[in-house]
Amino acid sequence: MAELDVATQPKTRENDPAAAELEAGCRDLAARVKKASRAMALAGGAAKNAWLAASASALVARASEILEANARDVAAAPSLGLNAAAVDRLTLNTKRIGEMARSLTEIAAQADPIGEVVRSGRRPNGLEVTQVRVPLGVIFMIYESRPNVTVDAAAICVKSGNAAILRGGKEALHSNRALHRILADELARCGLPEHAVELVTTTDRAAVGHLLALPEFIDLAIPRGGESLIRRVVAEAKMPVMKHYQGIxxxxxxxxxxxxxxxxxxxxxxxxxxxxxxxxxxxxxxxxxxxxxxxxxxxxxxxxxxxxxxxxxxxxxxxxxxxxxxxxxxxxxxxxxxxxxxxxxxxxxxxxxxxxxxxxxxxxxxxxxxxxxxxxxxxxxxxxxxxxxxxxxxxxxLGLGAEIGISTDKYHARGPCGLNELTSTKWIVYGDGQIRE
Amino acid sequence: MAELDVATQPKTRENDPAAAELEAGCRDLAARVKKASRAMALAGGAAKNAWLAASASALVARASEILEANARDVAAAPSLGLNAAAVDRLTLNTKRIGEMARSLTEIAAQADPIGEVVRSGRRPNGLEVTQVRVPLGVIFMIYESRPNVTVDAAAICVKSGNAAILRGGKEALHSNRALHRILADELARCGLPEHAVELVTTTDRAAVGHLLALPEFIDLAIPRGGESLIRRVVAEAKMPVMKHYQGIxxxxxxxxxxxxxxxxxxxxxxxxxxxxxxxxxxxxxxxxxxxxxxxxxxxxxxxxxxxxxxxxxxxxxxxxxxxxxxxxxxxxxxxxxxxxxxxxxxxxxxxxxxxxxxxxxxxxxxxxxxxxxxxxxxxxxxxxxxxxxxxxxxxxxLGLGAEIGISTDKYHARGPCGLNELTSTKWIVYGDGQIRE
Structure with missing residues (x-):
């Protein structure tokens, strides 16, 4: 999975105009998704579910597009050194496309976590205080060869009111592009911001490093893959990382x-x-x-x-x-x-x-x-x-529904991470003129 | 608050044997507290509340010890450049000691967060699954002149099943030592690990940097003070940091x-x-x-x-x-x-x-x-x-009881952080031989 490696010495503006352009492009992408995340936070459950349902239908209706793109990835796989098991994970067929569509339908059926009141009370001075669930913002997924992660991750992020930046492996690039195009086409149609789900399409591995340096735009990074990929993401990320290194x-x-x-x-x-x-x-x-x-x-x-x-x-x-x-x-x-x-x-x-x-x-x-x-x-x-x-x-x-990964950290979320684990909270207080004495 | 600054270029073993000794000392301290944290996680609510009550009594009974130590800090304050407001924050008297004791009593009265079931269910295959609240582990507090933070932070950490490393300001060192001695004396008497609350007593500012580099022993850092202190802690910490930079x-x-x-x-x-x-x-x-x-x-x-x-x-x-x-x-x-x-x-x-x-x-x-x-x-x-x-x-x-700080981050906890915010969860599953099909 060498193409996913985070460049440890990224090229800089000073010595390389193309590198400066890549860095600026990453920044623009992240800023665009951050802006979309603000609209996503206000999106209603109906629009999010409509998108999940429309995307499920579109995946099936446009299966030939997906299979054609996937065939190009599979054909190139030997030249990238993929072994038989990796090629199998990469390969899509009608059955696997049907499974992706069903996964979207299942995520649509889950409860919308946003707006849930997690704590509430009336204070002695009459203030009505509630702590409600809100999205994290922008989630950056870095993952390896299975193209279904593109669909699952986008769906879990959108359902939980977040925007997503997806970075899959080079070996699945054509498949991921086709899947992303279908998901993105449905966003605007369902009244959601068109940049709520973006795919990083450059194969330049420095792009991951540039994105991990943008905590002002990206709220959480989730690496899924081998331990060395995860360690590099943790070392470079300026934002929190949801992860586990190993399962011994x-x-x-x-x-x-x-x-x-x-x-x-x-x-x-x-x-x-x-x-x-x-x-x-x-x-x-x-x-x-x-x-x-x-x-x-x-x-x-x-x-x-x-x-x-x-x-x-x-x-x-x-x-x-x-x-x-x-x-x-x-x-x-x-x-x-x-x-x-x-x-x-x-x-x-x-x-x-x-x-x-x-x-x-x-x-x-x-x-x-x-x-x-x-x-x-x-x-x-x-x-x-x-x-x-x-x-x-x-x-x-365990009954959480869809899972974006398993965390072995204690901070924020521990164990399987579903929709709730991609949220934060905010306090809302209603008064009628109360002041502190 | 210069003495709290995190050294940006800590001395290293290579060039300074005293620095190597400091680093090793920090490591030993953190390892000791980590070990104590494992016993703290298993401590019952009765022992924790007994310690809070005993400490409240001891603060009042040993007030003269505290006031004597505090007088040394107050006498040295002008030579450290403290202004009148800072000297006032530093100064203790019988009333303020009484307030610290009352704060311990109030924390004792709060519900014990540990073991609370936050989610549960019976799965279709008969598995009984529960997600229960557990402590984070070791919490490292870095704070400025008010000595009452020593007492409050220790109390909130212990009540939430955590162990604590406390690092106050140099200007309050004698006061903090006296307060810590009283709290520590009561730990063993109440059946809690004696190293569950440790005070960093060296005034070498490199100690903070050494401790922030030990994620294997410290689970969370909480800086409380000016923005520059907080930014330095965030820049150096290898573990999560609970914080806000500013309140505009x-x-x-x-x-x-x-x-x-x-x-x-x-x-x-x-x-x-x-x-x-x-x-x-x-x-x-x-x-x-x-x-x-x-x-x-x-x-x-x-x-x-x-x-x-x-x-x-x-x-x-x-x-x-x-x-x-x-x-x-x-x-x-x-x-x-x-x-x-x-x-x-x-x-x-x-x-x-x-x-x-x-x-x-x-x-x-x-x-x-x-x-x-x-x-x-x-x-x-x-x-x-x-x-x-x-x-x-x-x-x-807002009804959380005691507060250890206010977080403006979305990851883990947002807003005022009380006992629950110093906890994580673990999943517990009871079955009778179930396997995955």
């Missing part, structure tokens, strides 16, 4: 675990979709249950194609395991590989997670109420799960 | 204003306490009401000791005004000075506020419902007030 998620199988449930959960958490952030990377097994449970679990995991990397004690129980190295405990494999460790106690498991985890998602499997409560209280992760797969840390699964 | 608050007197109410509000907003962030700096008057209302308002403001700086039209109505300069519209006077402008319409007033305001607090005075609704919808400030003084943008006045 653990499943702890307690001495009081139901063995069947433990096996079902670890197989699902590891193997159902190993390339995502809420997949498990680490299995911690209580010493008391390891000799009986681990061999069966290893068999089920092997049947699912998972490679096990165990510490000495785990390997003593299941000799077919590879020996885990020190760095395996700190690695997000994003693959069918699982690090396995035998622990002495729930305290050991909690300490291991504190040292090596990424505060994303952890599961305990247990029938013991005290163990469940202790794990839930002491684990400091965005989601702590008892007797279910780590894969449930997801906006849809 | 406006009162707009609409053509449909009640003239009596308008006068009462502008006098209060400007003159009741001119040195605070929610005092008004700008008066915008609709052209239709200016000729009749402005002379009376000017008289009342003059009687309150306020200097008026008007645009040409305002000055034509009230010739005794000084002529406003361009920069007066962008200045937080923090004094009995008010910039006055006649506007053509509510749209002009909103546009002026958009260009010159600081998104802190704006008031409209009107009897016209449509004007009130328009102002409330279109003004993008942390508090928008109808027919009441700007001075009501305050945690106590």
């Amino acid at each position: 998620c653990a499943v702890y199988v307690d001495q009081a675990a139901d063995p069947e449930i433990a096996t079902r959960i670890i197989v699902n958490a590891k193997a159902q979709r190993p390339g995502v952030c809420n997949a498990a990377e680490t299995l911690l097994v209580h010493r008391a249950i390891a000799p009986t449970w681990l061999p069966k679990a290893a068999e089920a995991l092997a049947a699912a194609g998972v490679e096990l990397r165990g510490d000495a004690e785990a390997k003593a129980i299941v000799p077919s395991m590879t020996a885990a190295t020190a760095e395996d405990w700190d690695t997000e494999f994003l693959d069918k590989i699982l690090a396995v460790k035998v622990v002495d106690s729930i305290d050991d498991a909690i300490a291991h997670i504190g040292r090596h985890g990424s505060s994303h998602t952890e599961t305990i499997v247990t029938r013991d109420l005290a163990a469940a409560r202790k794990f839930v209280a002491e684990i400091d992760s965005s989601a702590v799960i008892v007797n279910a797969s780590t894969r449930f840390n997801d906006g849809g699964q | 608050c406006a009162v707009y007197v609409d053509q449909a204003a009640d003239p009596e109410i308008a006068t009462r509000i502008i006098v209060n907003a400007k003159a009741q306490r001119p040195g605070v962030c929610n005092a008004a700096e700008t008066l915008l008057v609709h052209r239709a009401i200016a000729p009749t209302w402005l002379p009376k308002a000017a008289e009342a403001l003059a009687a309150a000791g306020v200097e008026l700086r008007g645009d040409a039209e305002a000055k034509a109505i009230v010739p005794s005004m000084t002529a406003a300069t361009a920069e007066d519209w962008d200045t937080e006077f923090l004094d009995k000075i008010l910039a006055v402008k006649v506007v053509d319409s509510i749209d002009d007033a909103i546009a002026h506020i958009g260009r010159h305001g600081s998104s802190h607090t704006e008031t409209i005075v009107t009897r016209d419902l449509a004007a009130a609704r328009k102002f409330v919808a279109e003004i993008d400030s942390s508090a928008v007030i109808v027919n009441a003084s700007t001075r009501f943008n305050d945690g106590g006045q």
Whole structure:
């Protein structure tokens, strides 16, 4: 995803007129979207839903345009070095276009967060005070190859009353342009500002750096992609960044675990979709249950194609395991590989997670109420799960509806981020002449 | 407040062993408080309230210790160049110590935010999901001369389940040490971690820079003081910063204003306490009401000791005004000075506020419902007030209880920040073996 890299030494006006032009262009774009964001903040739910519905229809009606553009991206993919999995993620077809349209329809069906009263009261002096939900403003999404992110991100931003600047990967540029053209065509028709959703179409990677330097126009940056992309965005951004770096998620199988449930959960958490952030990377097994449970679990995991990397004690129980190295405990494999460790106690498991985890998602499997409560209280992760797969840390699964990403930060929003997490609040006070005494 | 300046070129290990020692000391301090924060997150409300009550009693019982330390600060104040107002803010007496103790008692009476369920549901697959409030972790307060901030900040942080690093001004160091000693003595007695509240006692200004570089230990920085202090903290902090730079608050007197109410509000907003962030700096008057209302308002403001700086039209109505300069519209006077402008319409007033305001607090005075609704919808400030003084943008006045500061940012918290604003959330999920399909 080299084309998404943020230039660490952007060219400057002084030494390069083309660079100065790019910087000015980024500034103009961001200023345009900021201006549109003020109208978006006042847009009613009807206009936003009308746009979502119209865009859903237009995606289907103009599918041939999208497929034609996508074919150009797919044809160029080998020359950009994309492997088969990446080409598959990039490729669109009628079914996938239908899924994008359905996603728009689902977002339209969610409640409009804007204007919701989150706190209110009447003060002793008669002031009526309310704290209401308002949009953040302009959201800058930086993402990688899946073109559906263009549609989903635009939809979530617009539904939450925000404007959006979208920057996808170079390998999906034609697809993203076609999708963006369709979404943008519908904006003005539905009475929304035409610049409420803009796509960055230059492939010059310095553009991302220029945009990240404009906190006066952009209120939030959301990078979605590999850890190095996210670290660069955090390093350069002058505005807040909604993100997680890694998902090193653990499943702890307690001495009081139901063995069947433990096996079902670890197989699902590891193997159902190993390339995502809420997949498990680490299995911690209580010493008391390891000799009986681990061999069966290893068999089920092997049947699912998972490679096990165990510490000495785990390997003593299941000799077919590879020996885990020190760095395996700190690695997000994003693959069918699982690090396995035998622990002495729930305290050991909690300490291991504190040292090596990424505060994303952890599961305990247990029938013991005290163990469940202790794990839930002491684990400091965005989601702590008892007797279910780590894969449930997801906006849809937790009932938030559409999700723009998962945050492991504590400031602003933590866990899956949906519509509410793209909003702020303002206080509104009605009086009849009150003054401070 | 030079001693609070963040060193822009901190000394480094390479060129100065004393600097290396300071840096290591800051790191040790922050690590110690981070460790204490984990126990604080699990502390029950009873222990936190017991500490607040015990500290309130101890402040009164040990008043002579505090007054003795404070006398040393007051004696040294002239040599530090403090003016009379600053010496007054610094000076403690029995009454002020009683007020600090009462503040602790009031914070004890507030609801404990930790563990509050902010969202919950049962998912179609039987998962029980809850999102609960958890502390942020370690909060670093950087503040200026009032010693009561030491007590208030410690109390708000502890009540919200956080640990705190406090860094007050050099001019209040002896007072802050005495106050901190009393608070710290009560921590262990109440079963709370002894390092949950630490005071930075070195006067080396590089210490602030070192601490701001430790996001692994400090979760939030809160600077309270002049704009230059805040800008330096924002520039150096590697963690989020809760802050506002300025309070350039406006009162707009609409053509449909009640003239009596308008006068009462502008006098209060400007003159009741001119040195605070929610005092008004700008008066915008609709052209239709200016000729009749402005002379009376000017008289009342003059009687309150306020200097008026008007645009040409305002000055034509009230010739005794000084002529406003361009920069007066962008200045937080923090004094009995008010910039006055006649506007053509509510749209002009909103546009002026958009260009010159600081998104802190704006008031409209009107009897016209449509004007009130328009102002409330279109003004993008942390508090928008109808027919009441700007001075009501305050945690106590809005019903939040104690306030640690006012944020004009949209990310995380906006407006007065109380206990809830010093918390995050985590998702807790209980299942009985659910996996993702």
